[in-house]
Structures are given as C-alpha cells and as structure tokens.
Amino acid sequence: MSYKEQDPGTGTYYYKKSKRLILQDGSFNVERIGSFGRFRTLYQWLVDTSWSVFFVLTGSVIFLFNLLFALLYLQIGLENISGAMVTHDGYKDLLTAFHFSVQTFSTVGYGALSPVGESASLVSSLEALLGLLISALSTGLLFARFSRPNAKLLFSNFALYTSYKKTDRKSIQFRVANKRSNVLMELEATVILSLEGKRKDGTYFREYFRLPLEVADIHFLPLTWTITHIIDEDSPMKNLSKKDLLEKEAELIILIKAYDDTYRENLYTRHSYHITEFQWEEQFERIFRVNNEGGFTMDVSRIDALKQKESHSE
Template identity: 30%
Template sequence: MALLKRINPFLRQNNDTGFGVNANGYGGRFINRDGSFNIRREGRSFMHRFNIYHALLNVPAWQFAVVILLFYFSINLLYSGIYWWIGYDDFQGIIGKTPWQRFKEIYFFSTETFTTVGYGRVNPVGDGANTVAAIEAMTGFLSFAVATGLIYGRFSKPRAHLLFSDNAVIAPFQDKTALMFRFASYKENHTLTNVEVLVTLGLQVQENGNAVYKFYTLPLERRHVETLSMNWTVVHPIDEESPLQGFTSHDLETADVEVYVTVRGFNDVYANTVIQRTSYTYDEIVYNRKFVPMYRESDNGKTTVLELHHLNKTVEV
C-alpha cells in the first residue's frame, strides 16, 4: 500500500503492453534476458505447440550442427537396418566376410544412396532393396533441400546483434538521479540506423486489497539516435515524472520491479528493420554505481576503439 501512495497518481500508465495486471498469474520475469517471453503454453499437445522450424532457426550453431549430424547418422542407420532385414543377398559387390563387415558395407551404401553419390561397387539387385533404395534417394534430396533452407534461414535471418549491459544502474545524473543501462552493436559493419528505444516499467502494487501490476512507459533523456556506431547509454531521469521517484532498493524488491527494453532499428546489411529485447529485474538494478567510458582513441590516433569488454564495467559513485 505504501508503494501505491508514493507513485504519482497522475502519471500516465501504459495499458498496451500485452501483459495482464493480475499479479497472481505471473511467475518470475515478463521477458528473459535474451529477449524471449517468459511464457510456457499448456492445454494443447506438445507436438501441436512445438515449431521445429523456429527451433532449428534459433538454437545455437553447435546444437544445430549436432541435430544435423544426428539426423544424418540415424536415418542411415534406420535404412541400413531395413536393408539388413531384407537380406544382403539382395545386393551385389559385398566383399565382407563377417556380419559386422557386411553391415558396414550396407551402411556406407545407404549413405551413398541418401546423398545420391552412388559410387557403384555395392548395388541392389533384388526388388526389395531397389524399392527401399529408391525411397531413400527421394528422402535424401528432400532432406538436403530442407537443410539448405534452414542453413540459409539461419545465415540470412535479420538480427540486431546487440549486447546489453548485465545490470542497470541508478546513480546521480546532472542535478538528480537516473536509471541507466547501455548497449552496443558487436558486429563489424552492422551499424544500425534510425534507432529507437522503448523502456517500460512494470511494478506490483496493492489496489483495493489485491496485488496488481502497473505499467509505465519511462520518459528518456533521448529515445532516438540516427546511427548506433558506438555504444548508447539509455538514461531515464528520476524526477516528478518518474514512477521510480523516491524508490529505494528495498522498494524495488517489494514492488517486484522489472524494466523491459525494446530496441528497433534498420540494419543496412540485412536491409531490414530489426528488433531486440531484454529486461532488468529489481535484483539486476544496482544503486550508486556508474558506467565507465568504453571507447578510446587508438594508439596511432587515427580511429576510435570501442571496448566491448568494458560494457558491464562500473565504478562506485
């Protein structure tokens, strides 16, 4: 109740966030640090909810490579098992003497058929083996078409390529205090243009005896920049127009404060508008620390060096 009283009732709320106000219906944060929404859907079967195309486009590169390799070896192992069940007498050119040697030859025949390489020493002569080989060849080129589309999609998917500071800070700013965080583009030649940032505050208050969430679009010192060639420290001055006025770190925790961020800009490399999100919960907002500069002049004095390893570096005020 005390938190509700200290928030200026005339501050304009943001009722278009897409999040509900019922505090009992939420667990944890609204948006994860990687920008994904902290929501799990239930009520339909997993296969109905699962999107394999989206999953394969967004998993880390090493996981994508593992999936491709596992699929390749598994599908060939499956077809080898079918050939083995039909019998190696349906093949000619097999020179192995032991069951293991013959199975290896059949397995490598499967890989050659699947990839449509077809070296030719081992080939099917029976109707059963020929039928399975024909189906496998079709499975192979269809699988490679899908894999090619996924690889192209992963490489060509428009991304913002932004790094956000691990923490937001509340520190003196001019003649007042301010909430600040910063971000920078980490890819060479991926300068964003016409960049806009939207910062929304979500906090929990008591209203008519019930815990509810209120959302406020935070006024910023600067909401738009023409180009993001360096880092950008986003500043929300904490004054009479701020719902954070008078808040302590204990108040942030009591109100379950979360600050979520949306950055939108035009990426020249992809020739497309890109969006990236993140959020800061109350335990990721620190008081009385400020960011240190993260750029310097090069040793020869001819260029500017952006020190990305200093993105999270702060000093005590």
C-alpha cells in the same frame, strides 16, 4: 506529468504472484499449451534457435536416419548389395551398410556399392526419396536462417541504479552495443517500468510506466549507447526505495527499433532487466578509445566493465 501506460499486452491482473514478464534473451516468459500448427511452430523454432543447436540437431537427424537404413540393409543382408564384402563382423558390416546408406541418401552413388534384388532396391529407392526430402528441408531451413534479418544488439548483463553525472540525482542506466559489424541507423528506445501490487482480496496486479529517457533515439550505433532514465520529480521511481522495488518485482521492459543498412529493413529487439539484475551505485567504464591512427577501437566483450571505485586513505 503522468507516464502511466495501459496494458502493453502482458496483462494487468493475476491470481498469483508473477515473476518477470520478458526473459533476458528477449523471449516472453509464457508457456503456450493447446496451440495449433505444430509443424509451423517447429519450423519457427528451427529458424530462431542458435546455430550450434541447429547444426547438432540437423546432424543428429541425418546420422540417425542413415543408421536406421543401415540396420535395414543388414536385416536384408549385405549379399544383396553388390560390391559389399560380408565379414560377419558386426561392426565392419554395419560400417559398410552405413557407407552405402550415406551414398544412397546423398545420391552420390560412387559405383562401388549398388543394390541387388527387389528388397534392397526397394529400400534404397525409399531412402533416396526420403533423403531428397530431408536435404531439401535442411537446405530450406539453412537459407531461411541466413536470409532472415535480425538485430544482434548486445546488452549489458545488468542495469545500474546510480548517481547521475556526479550529482545528487539518481538514474537508471544500461548499455547496448552492436554485436555485428553491420550499420544500424535511426535507433529508438522505449523503456517501460513494470511494478506489481497486491489487492485486499489476495489477487495481484501490475502497473506500467513509460520512463522518459535522457536520449531516446540516436542516428548511428558504431560505439556504445548508454540508455539513461533520470529519476527526477516527475519520475515514477522517485519515491521507491530498493526494498520497494524488490517487493514490487520491478522490471524494465525494453524495446529497441533500428534500421539495418544491410537488409534495408527495420529490426526490433526486446530485452528485460529484473530488479535482481540491478547493480547499485556503480558506473560504466568507457570501453572505446582513440587509437594511434586517429580512429576508434572498441572492446565489445567489456560491455559490462565498471569503473573502479576510488579508495580514500585516512
């Protein structure tokens, strides 16, 4: 039985030796240049990036925006801001201008500080207008991040090349768990093996094989799911040693589809294991147990836990 696949969309011929196709975070190892729609790309990046990066970047933009206008108010002169006390101390005056800038930017307007004269009124009007625009953009991005459904599947940091259930057969295994407490249903896993080869003319090519799985789909994922490919007579890995897999830059390309019961939508998650991220002849340790109340307790942080090998004394 042949499990060879055509080009899955990542190309089959290359002029130089390539590395992994998909990074561990699920993103493609592709640098895009010369593309259009930079604003759209920036918007997508701001929606996709981590929360910490989003808040640091948003906070920095707002801070620098207010600092810029604070310097403008200082240039105009604090005497053009009613209620501002001019101390001729650079730091204190900047702090006063910054506070006025924040009030104008946020349209709070406590009443203690207000612009006087055409210059200050013009700058404050411009800041209020731009402040509304930045606030609207920040709010829109925040809503887009909250409302965007995305799967948070946690993958083990490595895959295993190990014995299958204490038999002579070998297998490839990796483990996934739901990082969130929401319900994922009707999960389907697709695993493709990518192998690199070299032609006589010095160019490189890749071959792709869909690996049959012991269990390719499950109905629910409340605990962990160990996805297993058994290396039998029909497996494309049956005659490949560890050295062969390293030379061929072997990579497991993984796609998992799931239905999110919270958002009522199908979600997709990509992942990859390069051959350098394999552990050999190890076994995963079970990370859930039955508690005293008869329910289950699972420590998701131990998804990489391995069984301790038995030591035999002479």
